[in-house]
Amino acid sequence: MNLRRLKYFVKIVDIGSLTQAAEVLHIAQPALSQQVATLEGEMDQQLLIRTRRGVTPTEAGKLLYAHARTILRMCDQAQLAVNNVGQSLSGPVSIGLAPGTASSSVTMPLLQTVRAELPDVQIYLHENSGGQLNDKLLNGQLDMAVLYDRAPTAGIISQPLRKESLFVVGTQGNPGPSVDLTQVAQMNLLLPRDYSAVRRRVDEAFSLRRLTAKIAGEIESISTLTAAIASGMGVTVLPESAARLLMGAAGGWMSRITSPTLTLPLSLNLSARLPLSPQAQAVKEILMSRVTRPPLESRELMLVG
Known part of the structure; x- marks a missing residue:
């Protein structure tokens, strides 16, 4: 097993086609197939399933893929570390953002x-x-x-950043600065699917209060x-930072959910196996300084208090 074969294997799995991977890698397809066969011989396992539609990894292939991503990433980091000796930090840093996170309000300041x-x-x-995002962290595709994130995940280190209150956002029938959950139950809700952390928290709150949510639609896209x-089709529920952005974009109102107050913990997740590169560590420190700041309204309240 060598690094070149691992790179070929990862590219094949990423693309899902031997033919297309051969084109990207600038290598003849028979030669690429031979490299895979050699790797399978070294592993003593079938790694890829070949079909008319392309290739997919076997269970052994999925396991090797995860390890190969880790190995190749660590080699890249070693190369960058050596190249950066005595020089300013350089290189790529990849950051995953869940839709509706507070990070959406700090993206531009972070980049700047x-x-x-x-x-x-x-x-x-x-x-x-x-x-x-957690899968990509484990595979080494994200720094x-x-x-x-409310549930622990194997292989992931979660660093708590802050908790954010949940707000209702709409454009019709402003209920005021706060709204009771029983009032929210009477509204037409536009929410993400049930695998979203926000949706799970909302469903949990309704269940505990024995209320039934009026789900008017499930929407993933922030622009949609x-x-x-x-347009006034309904209201949605978002953490404060995301709620503030959507309120401004839609020209509407936002009301904090009370009785009970609903919150979500914001976390910075990292791979437990892969150390951060020097440049990723520097970006992490900048990111944490941005995200751990209270949202604008909270800062204003602290100043007033």
């Missing part, structure tokens, strides 16, 4: 700060569901992820949700 303080570092932002709220 990194550009000013770490001009040779390139930031890659990836938005996906919390479960998908870190900011998400609302904004348009739906702006």
Whole structure:
């Protein structure tokens, strides 16, 4: 087993096609197939299932893929560390963002700060569901992820950042600065699917109060949700930072849910196996300084108090 074969294998799994992977890697397909066969011989396991639609990894292939991503990432980090000796930090840093996280309100300040303080570092932002982000952390595809995470995940280190209250956002029938959960139960709700941390928290609260939510629709896209709220189709529930952004975009109102007050913990998730590169560690410190700041309204309340 060598690094070149591991790189070939990872690229094949990522693309899902030997033919397309051969084109990307600039290698003849028979030669690439031979590399896979050699790797399977070394592993004494079938790693890929070949079909007319392409290739998919076997269970052994999935396991090797996860380890290969880790190995290749550590080799890249070693190369960067050696190259960066005596020089300013440089290289890529990948950050995952769950839709609706407070990180959406700090993305531009983060990029601006990194550009000013770490001009040779390139930031890659990836938005996906919390479960998908954790998988990418485990596979070495992300350096870190900011998400609302309530459940521990094997192989993941979660650093708590802060808790955010949940708010209702709408454009019709403003209930005022706060709204009781029983009132929310009477509203047409536009919420994400049930694997979302926000949706799970809302469903849990309704269940504990023996209330039934009026789900008018399930929407994942923030742009579509904004348009739906702006049109008056219903209301949604979001953590404070995301609620403030959507309220401004839709030209509506936001009300804190009370009786009971609902909150979600915001976490910075990291792989327990992979150490951060020097540039990723520097970006992490900048990110944490941004995300751990209270939302704007909370800061204003503290100043007034």
